[in-house]
Amino acid sequence: MKKLINSPDSVIADALRGMAAAHPSLAVDLENRVVSRAGGVMAGKVGLVSGGGSGHEPLHGGYVGYGMLDAAAPGEVYTSPVPDQILAATKAADHGSGVLHIVKNYTGDVLNFRMAAELAEDEDIRVVSVVTNDDAAVEDSTYTAGRRGVGGTVFVEKLAGAAAEEGADLDTVAALATRVNEATRSFAIALHAGTVPAAGKPGFDLAENEVELGVGIHGEPGRERGTMQPVHDLVGYALDVIHADRPIAGDQLVMLNGQGGTPLIELYGAFAEAVAWIEGHGGTVARSLVGNYITSLDQQGFSITVMSLDDELLRLWDAPVSTPALRWGR
Amino acid sequence: MKKLINSPDSVIADALRGMAAAHPSLAVDLENRVVSRAGGVMAGKVGLVSGGGSGHEPLHGGYVGYGMLDAAAPGEVYTSPVPDQILAATKAADHGSGVLHIVKNYTGDVLNFRMAAELAEDEDIRVVSVVTNDDAAVEDSTYTAGRRGVGGTVFVEKLAGAAAEEGADLDTVAALATRVNEATRSFAIALHAGTVPAAGKPGFDLAENEVELGVGIHGEPGRERGTMQPVHDLVGYALDVIHADRPIAGDQLVMLNGQGGTPLIELYGAFAEAVAWIEGHGGTVARSLVGNYITSLDQQGFSITVMSLDDELLRLWDAPVSTPALRWGR
Amino acid sequence: MAFDVQTATAWITASEAVVKANEARLTGLDAAIGDGDHGANMARGLAAALANIAEKEPATPGDVLVAAGRGIVAKTGGASGPLYGTAFRRAGKALGDATEATAEQVGDALEAALTAIKELGGAAEGDKTMVDGLAPAVAAFRQAVADGGDLASASVAAADAAEAGLAATVPLQARKGRASYLGARSVGHEDPGAASLALILRALAEVTA
Amino acid sequence: MAFDVQTATAWITASEAVVKANEARLTGLDAAIGDGDHGANMARGLAAALANIAEKEPATPGDVLVAAGRGIVAKTGGASGPLYGTAFRRAGKALGDATEATAEQVGDALEAALTAIKELGGAAEGDKTMVDGLAPAVAAFRQAVADGGDLASASVAAADAAEAGLAATVPLQARKGRASYLGARSVGHEDPGAASLALILRALAEVTA
Numbered sequence A, B: 001m002k003k004l005i006n007s008p009d010s011v012i013a014d015a016l017r018g019m020a021a022a023h024p025s026l027a028v029d030l031e032n033r034v035v036s037r038a039g040g041v042m043a044g045k046v047g048l049v050s051g052g053g054s055g056h057e058p059l060h061g062g063y064v065g066y067g068m069l070d071a072a073a074p075g076e077v078y079t080s081p082v083p084d085q086i087l088a089a090t091k092a093a094d095h096g097s098g099v100l101h102i103v104k105n106y107t108g109d110v111l112n113f114r115m116a117a118e119l120a121e122d123e124d125i126r127v128v129s130v131v132t133n134d135d136a137a138v139e140d141s142t143y144t145a146g147r148r149g150v151g152g153t154v155f156v157e158k159l160a161g162a163a164a165e166e167g168a169d170l171d172t173v174a175a176l177a178t179r180v181n182e183a184t185r186s187f188a189i190a191l192h193a194g195t196v197p198a199a200g201k202p203g204f205d206l207a208e209n210e211v212e213l214g215v216g217i218h219g220e221p222g223r224e225r226g227t228m229q230p231v232h233d234l235v236g237y238a239l240d241v242i243h244a245d246r247p248i249a250g251d252q253l254v255m256l257n258g259q260g261g262t263p264l265i266e267l268y269g270a271f272a273e274a275v276a277w278i279e280g281h282g283g284t285v286a287r288s289l290v291g292n293y294i295t296s297l298d299q300q301g302f303s304i305t306v307m308s309l310d311d312e313l314l315r316l317w318d319a320p321v322s323t324p325a326l327r328w329g330r
Numbered sequence C, D: 001m002a003f004d005v006q007t008a009t010a011w012i013t014a015s016e017a018v019v020k021a022n023e024a025r026l027t028g029l030d031a032a033i034g035d036g037d038h039g040a041n042m043a044r045g046l047a048a049a050l051a052n053i054a055e056k057e058p059a060t061p062g063d064v065l066v067a068a069g070r071g072i073v074a075k076t077g078g079a080s081g082p083l084y085g086t087a088f089r090r091a092g093k094a095l096g097d098a099t100e101a102t103a104e105q106v107g108d109a110l111e112a113a114l115t116a117i118k119e120l121g122g123a124a125e126g127d128k129t130m131v132d133g134l135a136p137a138v139a140a141f142r143q144a145v146a147d148g149g150d151l152a153s154a155s156v157a158a159a160d161a162a163e164a165g166l167a168a169t170v171p172l173q174a175r176k177g178r179a180s181y182l183g184a185r186s187v188g189h190e191d192p193g194a195a196s197l198a199l200i201l202r203a204l205a206e207v208t209a
């Protein structure tokens, strides 16, 4: 697989240079690999930090800005960032009222963020971590690593970001983030695996009539291999799994997300199926996102993330946001 | 190639249903296949209509909204819309001050829009057409079909849209659109061809060490086949061609566009190279877009579109815009 | 045999069938030097032509062709929609309200179609377009009639000429349509529009045989 | 032979070399049931370990391992960074400021590493992780020392046990780390972390031979 890169080693550094040049609203620390807001922030605002492996763009750097994150720490492709880097992001995000770490549930992310939090506390920055784990494809159990954090992370960043912007304190923002995570479920299906630059070939091979059901965001195989179906059936499968795990009822926030290599025209078609399914089950799609919001490089496929809305969550979703990847209301 | 669709015949209809559900700001006429603004428009504003084959999303439907288009007419995949459909879009866009047709220079688009314009004049709607032809890959000549309209179309839609929103009359908006088109050049390189749903396989085959240089936006082969290079060299090649055709000097508006299947992280890396090239040649990147703005389904590769800015063009670029795919300032 | 409503309708019916049967081939030709939709475009367009004929129930062969052309323009899109659509419409108009057109009149109609395509698309012979099939076909049809041939033999001559014209597009470099963007790389391929045109004229020869 | 600064440094050097040589294999194992970065992670981490040792010029074998661990944590990322990094750091701390650690002390250090990994990652034996290589290796090392073996023979016993532990991960279903997301599909593959661990303990056996 050809990649539009200089070398696998320079992918992150090159991309960060590009982000810095493309977005004057971002401050990009190329040395520490931290993306933070260039503009001023209301003193006393709770800081929001996220991060994780790269390859999921626009997550997380594209969500730094008013109403969402204060800083992001991008690791190597599909590899969590290191503690010092997360510490640097935490310092960049600290406005005196503590910092929320939004961590996707992967052993590497959890451990590196935990170490960074310890380092931050040594420097008298209070850190609370919220671990997202919205992937309904994975059996949850206390004996395992548990569920993965996937698309729901975007919702957590948006809604917690809005609460922080409104002046909520660290514990309130953390409690909200937890509530959002709990109200959210995702499921993903891949048609063709993405290619990590260092690997140079797709993470798994699928025949013309095969799909991977229940994939994560790291090009890993899913929970089972299935047969290629019309998008109506694939979307139905995904929503059936989510619905069985946490019933879909009432007003929903729905993200129909592309994995990086699927045309937008197909994502709109998939979204039409999702809306039909949800309305057919008595729910309502009150708000939505359709596009590439949490990707797996050039993987082909989609994920659906569904959250039950209440008045507070709806208000926070509609609150102004101004980041490279999500922008409305200002 | 697997496609996330129900059937090749239903792709456009399904996507339009999805767009309608995803964007309350849009009115989607499923029968006539017209996407227009749902909200009211200042009476007397010049209407802007564009359209063309589908598969280039977010172009054009994603650019319908305040500060850009009034209506879009999406044809079948890679096939220009038909006259009746363009007429319906023209009617939806007419607020009493005439309508600008923004037409990409392809025989099919030009002919169908010309027929639609004749139909519109029969209904007493004044139509002026501006044909975009910014592709520096194609030799221009009066004996040929001339250059293709590609990425520059996005700039024309944005800047003409801003002028129309300010209340400029039809001839002024058309003159501005022409000026934007003339100040703009594009060049594209593909790594892997996209797949039209009805065809089911990529438009051309490239070996692991090959690229297509000077491709258009319809999965067609380029002006020559080249050797795969680091992104530094590919971007340099593209900018060399553009620079030779129309020198890049002074403040530039630069779009580093993905063809639909290239990861955003790679586009940022490519953009970093473009900025370095332009600054190395004494120019300045004053404004930019990095992402998927005019795509070729799931084709892998990029295009660069460069426009020389003056004070008026800069002001119009910065003017508020609120569409599904471009949004700032309100 | 004369060119009446039945023959005209049979021509469009046969054209639709042969294009449908050759859809993949036409698409393949277009994928090589264009955007790979000519098969789908022509299939959609001729199906719309048939539907419009069925709906309008035209009373003259001219009106059959006008209805076909309108159907094509309304549903095809692309370059071939306006070009073929207008060509059929102008051909139909050229037949006036004759209920049985003579071979000579059919020759005039084909000439009108050629003129329409040249006017609209601006292509000359040698630009590697459908004109390279239609221009020699019109000439051959007229010559056959001048030599005393009837509709059937003139149509065979036209079809033969269109197929020869198609073959002659292979070494040409395209100067119009999408294939022109390929520059020298367009050499060595049949033009898709000339290919669909040859099929349609062969269909005429078959329904008039 | 005793475990001194030279031996400790030689161990990390040999580990880096063998991991680098096996980078593609480790990545392949991780691609099958994880995300395909374990080879790159370990190569990057152990290179950082070497760089940090070179920079810090540690005076004791304990400090060599602490420097290695810090280098790994600072540059690796992923699950293996904190796990291996903390393991080396804790192992180093367990050695105290001895300039020549005995086989028994090295056994304690390996035990400290195992405890650190279990504490941090929460994995037990049988969860299909590096613990399945390290736990039997520590036991074998201690047993060899108890049986009167020296550093060299105990290290060989540890490396053998780690390799057996690696082989024993094949039929297991993963319950920790990314492979756990595959559920039953994780069965039938070697665990990548257990594989890198076996390489690192074989390197210990070689430098102490």
Ligand SMILES: Nc1ncnc2c1ncn2[C@@H]1O[C@H](COP(=O)(O)OP(=O)(O)O)[C@@H](O)[C@H]1O
Pocket (backbone or CB within 6 Å): B078, B079, B080, B106, B107, B108, B109, C030, C034, C035, C036, C037, C038, C041, C042, C077, C078, C079, C080, C081, C083, C117, C120, C121, C122, C123, C128, C129, C130, C131, C176, C177, C178, C191, C192, C193, C194
């Ligand atoms: N300017 C023109 N004049 C005459 N024929 C043309 C012209 N442009 C294109 N064509 C014909 O149209 C054919 C392509 O039609 P089609 O693929 O359906 O449309 P598009 O090029 O819009 O995809 C070409 O093979 C050529 O024969």
Ligand SMILES: Nc1ncnc2c1ncn2[C@@H]1O[C@H](COP(=O)(O)OP(=O)(O)O)[C@@H](O)[C@H]1O
Pocket (backbone or CB within 6 Å): A078, A079, A080, A106, A107, A108, A109, D030, D034, D035, D037, D038, D041, D042, D077, D078, D079, D080, D081, D083, D117, D120, D121, D122, D123, D128, D129, D130, D131, D176, D177, D178, D191, D192, D193, D194
């Ligand atoms: N909770 C855990 N406890 C012990 N070892 C673990 C745990 N999670 C993962 N590992 C080990 O880490 C290895 C994967 O490391 P690596 O691929 O470098 O990191 P990542 O999983 O973050 O991509 C696994 O093969 C396993 O041996």
Ligand SMILES: [Mg+2]
Pocket (backbone or CB within 6 Å): A053, A078, A079, A080, A108, D035, D037, D078, D079
């Ligand atoms: Mg990883």
Ligand SMILES: [Mg+2]
Pocket (backbone or CB within 6 Å): B053, B078, B079, B080, B108, C035, C037, C078, C079
């Ligand atoms: Mg076309």
Ligand SMILES: [Mg+2]
Pocket (backbone or CB within 6 Å): C030, C034, C035, C036, C037, C038, C078, C178
């Ligand atoms: Mg075509």
Ligand SMILES: [Mg+2]
Pocket (backbone or CB within 6 Å): D030, D034, D035, D036, D037, D038, D078, D178
């Ligand atoms: Mg891994």
